[in-house]
Amino acid sequence: QVSYHPIPRPADDERRAGRSLQMLCHGSSERVDTLQRLVTKHMRDPALVSFASGEDFTVTTTERGVPRWEQAHMIAALDTLNSYQRHRRARSVVQVAGVRLAGPRRYRHDARTRIVELLKRWLRTHAANVTVSEEEVRGICGLCRDILSHPSLFPARNPRSFLQTVAEVYEHLQRQLRDVLESDRTCADLSQRLLSLGKNLISDTIAYLLLATTSLRQTDDLPSLEVVALWQTLADAGHPLPGRVDHSLQKAMRDAWATTCGSLLAALLSSPWCVRLFTGACAEEDMRVAPGSARSPQSPPLDLGSSTLAIVAESVKAGGSDFRLLVAEARRQFECGQFRTSGLAGAFCNSGDAAQALTRQCYLESVQLVSDLMYLLSEGVVQFYRLSEGLGDYGMIRMSPWLCPVLDSIGEKVQRLGSNLEAINESVDKAYVFPRALGARVPKPTPSDRMCARARANFERAAGGKGCHTQSLLQVSEELKARAMAERLPAVGASLGDACASLKATVRSAAFRACLGDYARDMPPLAGRGCSSTALAADIPGLSCSLHIVAAGEPWGLADDCKAADPAAALSRAGSSCSSSSAGRDSQCSTASERRAPPARQASSVPGLLRARPSFSRCSSFLSHPNSTPRL
Numbered sequence: 001q002v003s004y005h006p007i008p009r010p011a012d013d014e015r016r017a018g019r020s021l022q023m024l025c026h027g028s029s030e031r032v033d034t035l036q037r038l039v040t041k042h043m044r045d046p047a048l049v050s051f052a053s054g055e056d057f058t059v060t061t062t063e064r065g066v067p068r069w070e071q072a073h074m075i076a077a078l079d080t081l082n083s084y085q086r087h088r089r090a091r092s093v094v095q096v097a098g099v100r101l102a103g104p105r106r107y108r109h110d111a112r113t114r115i116v117e118l119l120k121r122w123l124r125t126h127a128a129n130v131t132v133s134e135e136e137v138r139g140i141c142g143l144c145r146d147i148l149s150h151p152s153l154f155p156a157r158n159p160r161s162f163l164q165t166v167a168e169v170y171e172h173l174q175r176q177l178r179d180v181l182e183s184d185r186t187c188a189d190l191s192q193r194l195l196s197l198g199k200n201l202i203s204d205t206i207a208y209l210l211l212a213t214t215s216l217r218q219t220d221d222l223p224s225l226e227v228v229a230l231w232q233t234l235a236d237a238g239h240p241l242p243g244r245v246d247h248s249l250q251k252a253m254r255d256a257w258a259t260t261c262g263s264l265l266a267a268l269l270s271s272p273w274c275v276r277l278f279t280g281a282c283a284e285e286d287m288r289v290a291p292g293s294a295r296s297p298q299s300p301p302l303d304l305g306s307s308t309l310a311i312v313a314e315s316v317k318a319g320g321s322d323f324r325l326l327v328a329e330a331r332r333q334f335e336c337g338q339f340r341t342s343g344l345a346g347a348f349c350n351s352g353d354a355a356q357a358l359t360r361q362c363y364l365e366s367v368q369l370v371s372d373l374m375y376l377l378s379e380g381v382v383q384f385y386r387l388s389e390g391l392g393d394y395g396m397i398r399m400s401p402w403l404c405p406v407l408d409s410i411g412e413k414v415q416r417l418g419s420n421l422e423a424i425n426e427s428v429d430k431a432y433v434f435p436r437a438l439g440a441r442v443p444k445p446t447p448s449d450r451m452c453a454r455a456r457a458n459f460e461r462a463a464g465g466k467g468c469h470t471q472s473l474l475q476v477s478e479e480l481k482a483r484a485m486a487e488r489l490p491a492v493g494a495s496l497g498d499a500c501a502s503l504k505a506t507v508r509s510a511a512f513r514a515c516l517g518d519y520a521r522d523m524p525p526l527a528g529r530g531c532s533s534t535a536l537a538a539d540i541p542g543l544s545c546s547l548h549i550v551a552a553g554e555p556w557g558l559a560d561d562c563k564a565a566d567p568a569a570a571l572s573r574a575g576s577s578c579s580s581s582s583a584g585r586d587s588q589c590s591t592a593s594e595r596r597a598p599p600a601r602q603a604s605s606v607p608g609l610l611r612a613r614p615s616f617s618r619c620s621s622f623l624s625h626p627n628s629t630p631r632l
Helices: 010-042 072-087 111-126 134-147 162-182 187-211 217-221 227-233 247-252 260-270 272-279 281-286 309-317 323-335 354-398 400-437 449-463 469-483 486-508 510-522 533-538 544-552 567-581 588-595 600-612
Strands: 091-096 099-102
Touching: 010 111, 010 134, 072 111, 072 162, 111 134, 111 162, 134 162, 187 227, 187 260, 187 272, 187 354, 187 400, 187 449, 187 469, 217 247, 217 449, 227 247, 227 260, 227 272, 260 272, 260 323, 260 354, 272 354, 323 354, 354 400, 354 486, 400 449, 400 469, 449 469, 486 510
Parallel strands: none
Antiparallel strands: 091 099
16 A cells, blocks of 8 residues: 655745744743733832833843942842853753753843843842842842742743742842841931931922912923922022022912912921921021021011011021911911912812811811921931931930930821821812813812822822831831830940950950051050940040930939020030049049030030920920920
8 A cells, every 4th residue: 555645845834834933922922921010010110110122131241240249149149140141052842862952042132031131130239239128129039939930931941940040049039138127227227217208208298288289280380399399499589599599490480489378388498497408407508598587496476466478488488487377377368268369279269168178277287297397307306317327326225215205296297297198189089080080070270180190199109008108207217216215225235345345355365466467566555444335435525424414314404504505515514513423433524525525516416406496395296295205
């Protein structure tokens, strides 16, 4: 029998090759789409989110590219990825004796290469950073873990497979995450984080209050609504930083700042504590006010009997402490139904509507809370941060009787501000967002669509959900309070003492001096100096006595002395009393104070803040129970 086997025609081969290429392209497209979905889920960096469409995720050098690293596990993960790329080759589907044949082709644009390059870019960026946030490490760990859940998309052909490499990188990142969680952040780090979150919250809240319930469409012409950008639009009269004026933007916002809502926010932006918070203490030299218009924080309140809102606003811009009177004048105008120049949107200008009156009340209370938070952060937390930066946790723990009431007050105000913003946002949605979506008519004047969109974005960052500024600030505040608890003082003191004793024993050892060589002759003995934290604090000008004062509970009448015009001199007098009463324990205290006079700002920053400046205590019931504030 003769069997007939037709010879394959070229057309059949072309069809089979086309089907194979189509399946290959389909598999590659599926891998890219899956990885793009995972990257979008876990990454927050906009430069990394465009994984599928970006042109900069092609293969790069397999060298480390990091001259010095700070995170050992990250650099190990980077080396693992580079090793995978160096040994990766195209493998044939044909096996000879169980071994797949390797081809000369290298991959440059496939899905595996793109995700490896994304991981390498992230690792190179963060491996040299001293501090890495927990959120970022968790995000990259989650990305690697989700990739491992798709083994069918990445079949293994190389001895070191793609999934095996990702698994090793995931293990290194998990160890890095444990290091991040176990790292003990200092009070200075937490104070700096608290200031950063506070500035973010205040900036987004001011922008939201400028947009949410108002009809100030002039804001559509502003490229940015951050505090430092809004300074460019303020009027020349009473401008805190005249060198930053942009005349074109200033002209565009002139009518907006003349309204009631606009004048409230302009006064906030022009206040000295706003400038100090967002530009630092050095900006005080750049602040210029009209001659004769400057008012000290201790100046008496203005008489509102014949004053208008503009007069009070100018007083606040000039450095006065009358912002409460400005809010009270705005409240009086709203209660009297004076909405023509209020700047409010039409849906909130009905004096007979109880719901609208509640929204206006939340608005005014939010403005006052922002003012209080700016003052507490710029005049209080900044000084505590300086203290912790110079003295570490030991100094912050010593000042915890003053720190904890400040943090409690900030936490209470932040919670109230978040509740008010949520109430305002709900009212705006009911008044404009939902009716517009349903095609219903809304009262005029109305905010623009751009205003509503920008207001929504600011609200979500400030108080709109998980990870917002209010929640993060409350969490950091609680961490700082726990870190500065007085119960930690024995452990911190013991740690300092152990470190001094160990250093003393090391310096005296023969092995240390032999290793040091000739430089050992330049190390004089610390004669007459103890190895305790008290002895170390005695060498800091004007500080040893203040720490003893804080610890002992004010047996020398520091509170009365701090009311004087020169708190530094009061602290020095208290220090001399301290040295005379405890000469046996710390005989060097008075000697160090006499030999090196303490700088007035350093010695009096916190005591002068809480005792010598009445405006700090008057800042919107700075403490829930002022009489319970500990007198140090």
